[in-house]
Amino acid sequence: MSRVGKAPVTILEGVTVTIEDGGRYGGQKVVVQGPLGTLEEDLRKDIKVKTEDGNVIFERKDDTKFAKSLHGLYRTLTENMIKGVKNGYEKMLEIVGIGYRAELKGNDLELKLGATHPYLIKAPEEISFEVHDKVSIVVKGVDKQLVGQVSAKIRELSKPEPYKGKGIHYKGEYIRRKVGKAAKSVEEGGD
Numbered sequence: 001m002s003r004v005g006k007a008p009v010t011i012l013e014g015v016t017v018t019i020e021d022g023g024r025y026g027g028q029k030v031v032v033q034g035p036l037g038t039l040e041e042d043l044r045k046d047i048k049v050k051t052e053d054g055n056v057i058f059e060r061k062d063d064t065k066f067a068k069s070l071h072g073l074y075r076t077l078t079e080n081m082i083k084g085v086k087n088g089y090e091k092m093l094e095i096v097g098i099g100y101r102a103e104l105k106g107n108d109l110e111l112k113l114g115a116t117h118p119y120l121i122k123a124p125e126e127i128s129f130e131v132h133d134k135v136s137i138v139v140k141g142v143d144k145q146l147v148g149q150v151s152a153k154i155r156e157l158s159k160p161e162p163y164k165g166k167g168i169h170y171k172g173e174y175i176r177r178k179v180g181k182a183a184k185s186v187e188e189g190g191d
Helices: 065-086 144-156 181-187
Strands: 016-021 026-034 037-044 047-052 055-060 089-096 101-105 108-112 119-121 127-132 136-141 167-170
Touching: 016 047, 026 047, 026 065, 037 047, 037 065, 047 065, 055 065, 065 144, 089 144, 101 127, 108 127, 119 144, 127 144, 136 144, 144 167
Parallel strands: none
Antiparallel strands: 016 026, 026 037, 047 055, 089 136, 089 167, 101 108, 108 119, 127 136
16 A cells, blocks of 8 residues: 555644545545635545544555555645645745846736836736745745646746846755856966
């Protein structure tokens, strides 16, 4: 059995987990409700789920390779949903560069990244943005996958470059820096 899949998921206080039949893939559907919202996940028919003593337990119907691959996946997705509706998730991004800045326009995010026009990122329903000091962006939401996806799309607009480090990067991300041509020739004793 999968080591991840066989571990029970603890249902946090204030969170309710409902299991329904007739999911999109012919299996069950897990609905998680909490103080911050509601999330749903449709399970394949190869995986069975039940709640017992304040825990969610996942079992697979057979030992096929496909069922084994889904066992730990659905357990982790459900755990992330429970944590998300209780505490929420956030990703922090930093903008580095002269003239690079971010502003909120209602619920949407406007980025000025040295192009001739600003970029406007529309916030999905479940996502909210915060901007601190015009260079720090916080992406918040209950769905861990959606928070990561929106953060990655923002970062994709201006990836950090290796010479000066300009661009958008995750807070705490290490950017490997390269030596420029002028500095390299001085070190080697060139012109």
